[in-house]
Amino acid sequence: MTDYIPALSAHEIARKVRRGEYTARQVTEAVLAHIARVDGCPGQLDGDPNAEPDRVHAFITLTAERALAQADAVDAKIAAGEDPGPLAGVPFTVKDIFTVKGTLSSAASRILENFIAPYTATPVARLEAAGGVILGKVNLDEFTFGSSNESSAYQPSPRNPWNPARVPGGSSGGSAAAVAAWEGALSLGTDTAGSIRQPAAFCGVVGLKPTYGRVSRYGLIAFGSSLDTTGSLARNVTDAALMLQAMAGADPHDGTAVTLPVPDYLAALPRGVEGLRIGLSPDYFRITYPDPQSGELYEEPLPDEIRAAVMHAAEVLAAQGAEIVEDVPMPHTRYGIPAYFVISRVEAASNLHRFDGVKYGYRTPQKVRDLHEMYRKSRGEGFGLQPKLRILMGMYVSAAQYSAQYYNRALKIRTLIRRDFEAVFDPQGAYRLDALLTPTTPTPAFPIGGVYGDSVLMQYADQLTVAANHAGIPGISLPGGLNAEGLPLGIQLLGPDFSESTLFRIGYAYEQATAEEAWRATRPLVVR
Amino acid sequence: MQEEISPEIFNHMVELAALELTPEEAAYLRGQLNKQLQAVHALQVIPLDEDTPIASHGVPYPPEISPAPRADEWHPDPNREDIIAQMPAVEDGYIVVPDIPHEELE
Known part of the structure; x- marks a missing residue:
């Protein structure tokens, strides 16, 4: 059977290109043709938010010529017998908050409408050096400030590939939508409160927020400098790991990029979860909302469909040999x-x-x-x-x-949030967890126009992800099933500093163990 | 809802932030600010030990994983023309801006 190239994952594309089954140009042309079919018009200043409501609209700038030239360079390396790199010919998109030399780098804001970046961000340069092919720059909330992409100055903003009347999440919404709709196998995103994990959950893809300091922020247009992280969006755990492998590591241009050696993430994947301690916390099974009239905060239980997805994941991991530890206290989560x-x-x-x-x-x-x-x-x-x-x-x-x-009080509460994690991950402590298993979001993707305008309610979309940014720890969102309406549900793993390898391992074990579940065979609406 | 940010405080901040707003924008933004502050008040009820240190970032940076500071050296950028090309108004290699008002400091 012939492959439909855009549906292939990054590691499959890299393998096939390296073996000569496809040229990088063939892959790039196939994905560009697919984008022309599903994406519709790109976001533009003063664009119509309601244009082509059945299309994805992931892009702000498609860089087709540049992509084809990069693909030819990969093919030339292969022809010359040189190593084309671990991402040989893998098409990827870049959230338009990163600078890429010679491209519009807009942050989805009018204030950068004419900014052509004079330099390339380190993570982008590393993905290119690994053989990756940039398809273009994808949309986001303006300066990443949002959880739905509706705040972009470039309209129409992206739509959810599973149901285009829903938001893709944000702020890496263009990234998540592109990956879900097969418009590139990978996307480079950022996560300051959940901006990779929340859209990944909404679009049914994998989203990794690495530990603060694991990936350089050089060339990332800054929002919250102590919270911003650069990470991967992909269609499976292997691809997310492959992408992190190419990006992670010290960078002379970023004094917060740590010098800790980068482990072999791919080698760790098949090690299984036998003996790992995975925690469940009641503090991640209740959600807080501001009352729309009074502004008072009230608590309610997590929706049953999301609770069920997390509990199912716990059962699957337990059956694989993980030890599930219940009633783990995370008392400061609600102040995140x-x-x-x-x-x-x-x-x-x-x-x-x-x-x-x-x-x-x-x-x-x-x-x-x-x-x-x-x-x-x-x-x-x-x-x-x-x-x-x-x-x-x-x-x-x-x-x-x-x-x-x-401000001072908030920074002290940040200490308490960090201490919650330190206590449960402490190898000598009462819980000795390798990871916490939680829901990623309090709801599935909400309707376009359903929340935007209420900046408080919108911010609460990040309530289950933001603690990881305060603490600096890594987190990954994994597809955890579909609800009755066919919308994706996300489950999240949080681990101690620099434990990405363990999170990938758990995620991979979960992915393998659920590979035959019916929902895994369901595709997003726009690619059915 | 309590209005912590009055129109006077709001207008002062808008001036400091160097923003020109339409009346509709101002009304929306002031309403949202007060709403956000209401949510922030949840922090006031947390019992806090006076000695609790602040965390300006989450991950500790012990010397063994911290990069050495770069040498404090000046390097010319190879893309001078690309950078100058970004400037909204340039004359003879200088950035042009409107008149800079001089104010007497009291």
């Missing part, structure tokens, strides 16, 4: 979002002060009296609502008279 409202906004406000219409990016075309008016107009016209909101919030909670009450 309130603390994030403070910490991330302070960092965002600081990072967004650089966009001033002077050195690069958007400058108002209006006549202005002086420099100050130019700043105000350029920023007022260039930023959308979400960046403005984050700048103002960050300035307020860090102002001299309020910072003890807000």
Whole structure:
């Protein structure tokens, strides 16, 4: 049987290209043709949000010529008998928050509408050096500020390939939608509160947020510098591991990229879960919501369909030999979002002060009296609502008279969140966990227009993922089944610092053990 | 709902943030800020030991995994023209900006 190339996973493509079954050009052409069929018009400034509502709209910029040239370079290496790299000919997309030399690098914001990056981000350069082929830049929430992609200045924003009336999640929504819809086998994303894992859960793909410091942030347009991480979106665990392998490691351009050696992630995959201790915490089985009228927070149980997916995963892993540890206390999980409202906004406000219409990016075309008016107009016209909101919030909670009450307190609560994880992962502690198994999201993908505008409710979409960003630990979201409406459900594994290898191992064991379950054979609507 | 951020505080912050807003934007943003602060108030009820240290980041950076600081050296960028090409207004290699007002500091 002939392959439908766009449906192949990254490791299959790399193997076939290396063996000469396909050329990298054949693969790239096949995927570009597939994109032309399913993606529809790319997001553009002042674009119609309702254009082609049955298409994916993952892209802002498709770089077809560049992709074909890269593919030819891979083929030339193979022809010359050289090693084309572990990602030989693997087509991938890049969230448009990373700089790629010579491409529009927009952060999905008008304020960078004309910014052609003069340099390439380290993780992108490493994926290219490994033989990967960049298809283009995919959409996101403006400056990554959101959980649905609806805040992008480039419309239409991406739609969920399983049901285009639903959001793909965010902020790496274009990445997750592209991978789910076979528009590239891999995508490079970022995760500051759940921005890789939440869209991965919504789109039924694998999303890895590595440990803070595992992958360089050089060339990532910064949001929350102490929380931002660079990671992989893929259709299976092997591909996510392959991608991390190519990206991870120290970088002279990023002082937070650690010098810890990068383990062989692929070799660890088949080791199974025998003897691993995997925890379940009641604090991840209840969710917090703000009341739409009063703003008061109230708790409710996790929806049954999501609880069932997590419990099923626990049973599957137990049957594979893992020890399931119940009633693990994670008492500060519920404060993750309130603390994030403070910490991330302070960092965002600081990072967004650089966009001033002077050195690069958007400058108002209006006549202005002086420099100050130019700043105000350029920023007022260039930023959308979400960046403005984050700048103002960050300035307020860090102002001299309020910072003890807000910013300082939030940083102390961050310590408590970190201590929750340290206690349960402590090899000499009471729980001695190798990983925690949790749901990724409190709901499946919500309807487009269902939440956007309510910035508090939108932020609570990240309530089960954000603690990992406060703590810096790694987390992975895995497809965990489909609900009655056919929407994907995500399960999450969280582990101690630099335990990506263990998370991949558990994820791979789960994937293998559930390979024959009926839902695994179901494809997203747009590729049926 | 309690309005912690009054129109006066809001306008002051907008000025400091160098943002020009439409009246509709201002109304929406001030409403959302107050709503977010309400959510943040959940932090006030957590019993907190006075000695609890702050965490400015999650992962510790012991010397064995921390990169050595780079040498403090100046390197010319090879892409000078690409960088200058990004500038909104340039003349003879200098960035052009509107008049910079001079204010008497009190």
